Amino acid sequence: MNDTQTETEQQPELPDWLVKAEEEAAARQKAARQAERAAAQRHADLVNEHLKELGIEPIEPARVDDAEFFTVLRPAFLAPGDYQADEHPVWASYDTNRGVTVNVGPTDRPYATEYAANLTSVKDVVDARHAGPAAQPPRPVQELDWRAEAIRRVRPMRSGRTDGDAVSQALDGMTAVMLSLAPNGRPPVPTGTEVDLDCEFLPGDLSPSGLVSLALNAGPGRTLYLVNADMDTLAVRSKQFMRAEVWPCLPLTLDGELDRSHPDVQSYDEIRRRVEKFFAGLGNDVTLWVYCGAQDVIRLHTLWGNDWQVMPGSVPQWADDLARLRREAGGVKLPPHTGRRHHALEDTEHQRQARAYLRGLIG
Known part of the structure; x- marks a missing residue:
C-alpha cells in the first residue's frame, strides 16, 4: 500500500448537509441553464421569423449554441464581406431593448458583432454592409502607456508561446513599440x-x-x-x-x-x-x-x-x-x-x- 492509497482511503465522507446543499446548487444551476437556453431559443426564433416576414433568406439561420458553461444565441448570417472593398459581413441578431437588429462583424467571431441598425427592411442589410457599425458616442481620450502596452502584448511569446494568438499579440506589441517612440503618438x-x-x-x-x-x-x-x-x-x-x-x-x-x-x-x-x-x-x-x-x-x-x-x-x-x-x-x-x-x-x-x-x- 502506497502513501497515495492511504491518503485516499483516509478522506472522510461528505456530511449529509453538504451533499444536500451541493445537490440543490446543481439543481439551481441546471434550472438557470435551461432558462438561459429557452431565452436564447426564443430569440433565435424571433430573428428567423422576422427574416421570413421581410423575405430575407439567411445564409445561416439564427440558432442556439451550447458551450460547456454557457448557452448563447448565434446570429443569423446574412451576407459575406470584403474589407478591401469596404464591405462588412452582416448578421441578424436580437437585442432585448431594440428587438431584431442588423449587426456587422467578422465571420469567424459571430458573437462579437457590432450593432448597425434595427432590422426593418432589406435596405438595412445593404446599408450596414457598406456603412459598417453605427457611430458610437466619442469616448474620453485616455493617454495610453505605449511602453507598458508593448511589454504586455509581447509577453506571451517571450514565455515560449508560438500559437496564432500569441503571434498576433506580439505584432500588436511591435506596433505599440513604434507608437511609443513616435512624437504625439503618431509614427513618422x-x-x-x-x-x-x-x-x-x-x-x-x-x-x-x-x-x-x-x-x-x-x-x-x-x-x-x-x-x-x-x-x-x-x-x-x-x-x-x-x-x-x-x-x-x-x-x-x-x-x-x-x-x-x-x-x-x-x-x-x-x-x-x-x-x-x-x-x-x-x-x-x-x-x-x-x-x-x-x-x-x-x-x-x-x-x-x-x-x-x-x-x-x-x-x-x-x-x-x-x-x-x-x-x-x-x-x-x-x-x-x-x-x-x-x-x-x-x-x-x-x-x-x-x-x-x-x-x-x-x-
Whole structure:
C-alpha cells in the first residue's frame, strides 16, 4: 500500500448537509441553464421569423449554441464581406431593448458583432454592409502607456508561446513599440523602403498547406509573387468564397486545375528561400505594410515556424497597417481597386496607391 492509497482511503465522507446543499446548487444551476437556453431559443426564433416576414433568406439561420458553461444565441448570417472593398459581413441578431437588429462583424467571431441598425427592411442589410457599425458616442481620450502596452502584448511569446494568438499579440506589441517612440503618438513617415505584403490563405490553417499565395511589393521592378504548390487545393475549392474569389486569380490549366508548371507556382520551401532573398536585397531600413493584415504577417512568419530565432534578421518582425492611416484620415473610403481583388500582388499595388492617397489627406 502506497502513501497515495492511504491518503485516499483516509478522506472522510461528505456530511449529509453538504451533499444536500451541493445537490440543490446543481439543481439551481441546471434550472438557470435551461432558462438561459429557452431565452436564447426564443430569440433565435424571433430573428428567423422576422427574416421570413421581410423575405430575407439567411445564409445561416439564427440558432442556439451550447458551450460547456454557457448557452448563447448565434446570429443569423446574412451576407459575406470584403474589407478591401469596404464591405462588412452582416448578421441578424436580437437585442432585448431594440428587438431584431442588423449587426456587422467578422465571420469567424459571430458573437462579437457590432450593432448597425434595427432590422426593418432589406435596405438595412445593404446599408450596414457598406456603412459598417453605427457611430458610437466619442469616448474620453485616455493617454495610453505605449511602453507598458508593448511589454504586455509581447509577453506571451517571450514565455515560449508560438500559437496564432500569441503571434498576433506580439505584432500588436511591435506596433505599440513604434507608437511609443513616435512624437504625439503618431509614427513618422518611413524614410527607407516600404514593402507591401498580402497573402491568400485558408483561415485557421497555419500549416504549409494553408498558404495559397504570397506577394511582396517594394515598388516598380521590385515585386515578388508566388503561389504555393503545396496548398491543400481540395480545401481551397471546398470553401465557397475561396472557390469564387481566390481560385480564379491563380495560374490555372485549361481544365481549371492549378498549373504547377507555371513559374509563379513554387513549393513551400522554395517560397521561403525566395522571400528571404527578396528581403535580403532591400537593406536594413524596411517598413512592412499590410491592410487589416495581422494574419498576413503571421503567414509570412510561419515560413520559419513563427520562430524569430530562426527567421532571418532581414525579415521585418512587425508591420504598419493601412487601417491606421485610414482611421487618421477620418475613415474615408479607399480609392477603387483597379486590379483583381484577392490576387495577392494586385492587392499590394492597391495598398500602395491607397497609402499615397491617405497620406495626401492627412498631410
